[in-house]
Amino acid sequence: MSITLSQTTVPHWTRTLKAMSAMIDKAEAYAESKKIDPSVLINARLAPDMRPLSFQVQVACDQVKLGVARLAGQKAPSHPDTETTFAELRARIQTVLDYVESVSLADVDAGEERTIELKFPQGGFTFKGAAYAHGWVNPNLYFHATTFYAILRHNGMALEKADFLFGLQQ
Amino acid sequence: MSITLSQTTVPHWTRTLKAMSAMIDKAEAYAESKKIDPSVLINARLAPDMRPLSFQVQVACDQVKLGVARLAGQKAPSHPDTETTFAELRARIQTVLDYVESVSLADVDAGEERTIELKFPQGGFTFKGAAYAHGWVNPNLYFHATTFYAILRHNGMALEKADFLFGLQQ
Numbered sequence: 001m002s003i004t005l006s007q008t009t010v011p012h013w014t015r016t017l018k019a020m021s022a023m024i025d026k027a028e029a030y031a032e033s034k035k036i037d038p039s040v041l042i043n044a045r046l047a048p049d050m051r052p053l054s055f056q057v058q059v060a061c062d063q064v065k066l067g068v069a070r071l072a073g074q075k076a077p078s079h080p081d082t083e084t085t086f087a088e089l090r091a092r093i094q095t096v097l098d099y100v101e102s103v104s105l106a107d108v109d110a111g112e113e114r115t116i117e118l119k120f121p122q123g124g125f126t127f128k129g130a131a132y133a134h135g136w137v138n139p140n141l142y143f144h145a146t147t148f149y150a151i152l153r154h155n156g157m158a159l160e161k162a163d164f165l166f167g168l169q170q
Numbered sequence: 171m172s173i174t175l176s177q178t179t180v181p182h183w184t185r186t187l188k189a190m191s192a193m194i195d196k197a198e199a200y201a202e203s204k205k206i207d208p209s210v211l212i213n214a215r216l217a218p219d220m221r222p223l224s225f226q227v228q229v230a231c232d233q234v235k236l237g238v239a240r241l242a243g244q245k246a247p248s249h250p251d252t253e254t255t256f257a258e259l260r261a262r263i264q265t266v267l268d269y270v271e272s273v274s275l276a277d278v279d280a281g282e283e284r285t286i287e288l289k290f291p292q293g294g295f296t297f298k299g300a301a302y303a304h305g306w307v308n309p310n311l312y313f314h315a316t317t318f319y320a321i322l323r324h325n326g327m328a329l330e331k332a333d334f335l336f337g338l339q340q
Contacts, residue, residue: 003282008178008304016309046216046324112173134178139186139335142312143319150320154216165309 005071005112006105009133013064014100016145019166020060021093023152023159028086030157038086044151055081056148057089060141061096067137071111071129072103175241175282176275179303183234184270186315189336190230191263193322193329198256200327208256214321225251226318227259230311231266237307241281241299242273 031038043052051059058081069076077099083089111129118125118136127136149164201208213222221229228251239246247269253259281299288295288306297306319334 002172003175003178003300005173008173008300012304012308015305046320047326050320050323130173130178134182135185136335138182138308139312139315140331142309143316143331143334145309146313146316147320149313150216150220150317153220154324156217161310161313164313165306 004105004109005130005133006108009071009137010068010100010105010108013067013137013141014097015166016141017060017064017093017097019164020057020145020148021090022166023149023163024057024086024090024093026159026163027152027157030152031086034156039084041152041155042084042086042089044155046147046151046154050147053148053151054083054089056144056151057092058083060144060148061092063137063141063144065096065099067133067141068100068103068108070116071114071133072107073111073114074103074107174275174279175300175303176278179241179307180238180270180275180278183237183307183311184267185336186311187230187234187263187267189334190227190315190318191260192336193319193333194227194256194260194263196329196333197322197327200322201256204326209254211322211325212254212256212259214325216317216321216324220317223318223321224253224259226314226321227262228253230314230318231262233307233311233314235266235269237303237311238270238273238278240286241284241303242277243281243284244273244277 027041028038030036031041042054045052058079061079065076065079077095079092079095083092114129116127116129116132118127125136145164149159153159197211198208200206201211212224215222228249231249235246235249238244247265249262249265253262281303284299286297286299286302288297295306315334319329323329
């Protein structure tokens with residue numbers, strides 16, 4: 001009996017991105033059915049000083065991509081944050097899922113004790129790998145995935161929490 | 171080198187509840203400074219068919235309380251969801267933090283392979299303890315904690331993501 005770092009992270013992180021991709025499908029259909037310009041949803045925010053829907057997807061992607069790369073001691077592929085359509089946002093998610101698929105779970109597991117440093121203009125954080133995964137990536141990933149969901153709900157879409165938890169039984 | 175189930179869950183879950191408690195303090199001060207009846211914020215929703223702020227606190231509390239209790243094979247204390255004030259919501263969080271404090275981390279760790287069944291009117295889920303912790307409690311807890319944050323932000327409060335990630339370095 002022992003849990004591994006990859007088991008506690010990778011399937012849950014990728015499931016969340018897949019859930020977001022499926023919600024993008026629904027958002028696209030919703031915009032079409034209501035004759036809403038997709039950019040209205042893609043640029044929607046919950047407050048004027050919060051970030052729009054597209055940013056929530058970009059940052060959720062980066063949390064997973066950088067989470068896996070840092071744990072595995074790899075350099076992550078770069079994404080310039082230029083997505084402006086639902087198709088581009090879905091493609092961004094897919095490139096991250098493909099990248100994660102390419103990384104060995106044993107390499108992720110080996111990141112448990114790796115020192116991970118995050119630097120920001122206002123300071124930084126230093127974690128061991130496991131604390132980074134569970135104390136940084138998890139809350140940040142779910143924060144942006146939930147904000148994504150909340151923006152769509154606030155804009156009238158009939159999502160349910162099951163959409164957010166998509167694929168739970170897999 | 172090996173991670174434990176309690177290490178990957180309990181400190182992160184309790185930190186999130188503490189962050190919510192600190193945001194309740196700020197919401198109370200915000201309501202007072204703006205002369206907003208606190209119940210306006212406590213009953214605020216992001217969409218008419220979404221749940222209000224009070225519910226987000228109650229369910230976040232339940233995710234942590236039931237998460238720890240189920241992993242440890244204990245019966246959780248009961249809460250009737252009657253909170254209608256900021257003080258009561260803070261007290262609800264504190265009772266959960268006190269309960270979690272009373273549970274042995276070794277008992278939580280022993281829940282790794284425990285079979286956990288969740289039953290809902292529309293069906294149910296069966297998990298091993300670790301999958302329950304990382305695949306159910308985490309996304310649900312952060313979902314409600316983020317919705318709580320988003321409701322306050324949408325109502326004009328000047329929170330930052332650091333408020334949501336409160337105590338990260340502890």
